[in-house]
Amino acid sequence: MPTTLTWQAITLRLILTVLCAGLIGLDRDERGRPAGLRTNLLVGLAACLAMIQASWLINSNGKPEDSFVVMDIMRLPLGILSGIGFIGAGVIVKRGELAMGVTTAATIWFVTVMGLCFGGGQLGLGLVGFGMGFVVLTAFKRVEVRIPRRHTGILHVTISPNGPTQGEIAGLLSRDGLSLSEPTLSIESSPNADRNYAWTLEWKGKREDTSLPKAVQELSAHSAVRKLEFTR
Numbered sequence: 001m002p003t004t005l006t007w008q009a010i011t012l013r014l015i016l017t018v019l020c021a022g023l024i025g026l027d028r029d030e031r032g033r034p035a036g037l038r039t040n041l042l043v044g045l046a047a048c049l050a051m052i053q054a055s056w057l058i059n060s061n062g063k064p065e066d067s068f069v070v071m072d073i074m075r076l077p078l079g080i081l082s083g084i085g086f087i088g089a090g091v092i093v094k095r096g097e098l099a100m101g102v103t104t105a106a107t108i109w110f111v112t113v114m115g116l117c118f119g120g121g122q123l124g125l126g127l128v129g130f131g132m133g134f135v136v137l138t139a140f141k142r143v144e145v146r147i148p149r150r151h152t153g154i155l156h157v158t159i160s161p162n163g164p165t166q167g168e169i170a171g172l173l174s175r176d177g178l179s180l181s182e183p184t185l186s187i188e189s190s191p192n193a194d195r196n197y198a199w200t201l202e203w204k205g206k207r208e209d210t211s212l213p214k215a216v217q218e219l220s221a222h223s224a225v226r227k228l229e230f231t232r
Helices: 008-028 037-057 075-090 102-119 122-145 166-174 214-220
Strands: 093-095 099-100 148-157 184-187 195-205 225-231
Touching: 008 037, 008 102, 008 122, 037 075, 037 102, 075 102, 099 214, 102 122, 148 214, 166 195, 166 214, 214 225
Parallel strands: none
Antiparallel strands: 093 099, 148 195, 148 225, 184 195
């Protein structure tokens, strides 16, 4: 880390931080993510300024003769990294088994580290890190979408007394690659009462696919099905 700073060096570090953090922020804004241009710019600039200040103070005396206090300059960027964890945690939302905002939190953390690199004078490392991070956020998104993921859902079915049996329904559902848990069965005291089943289904599909599995759609159209509920 260069310990002697000029205003030309400071300006270059700030400009590179603004450019790289701004490009990442623009990409996140275009994708409708909560942490966009301004958030990434502020995070990157805060990290860069912290390292510039640490570089400025590194030549200071760590412990004056008349003081018991030892000044640890590197606690400043470490405090930045610790504080950014609170911002990252704030953008993560848990909905059932799905955690949303994890990539946004990781992006904020990445921009912070990138800003620390630029602020500390490691311009080459910061630029290489920016290039790799930008590729991960843009090009790898297309790869990630194509990777099938495991989906889960809970199916509740009410069948008329003369409708298909439990095994027939399970056979229909598993035909399209669905994995079924052991069903729960509830039968009323009357022999002509409807039968109620519940399964937990698992299947692989596209990452952002929110449509009903084909087998569930076919089951819902069966004449013996009185009621069908499917929750994900």
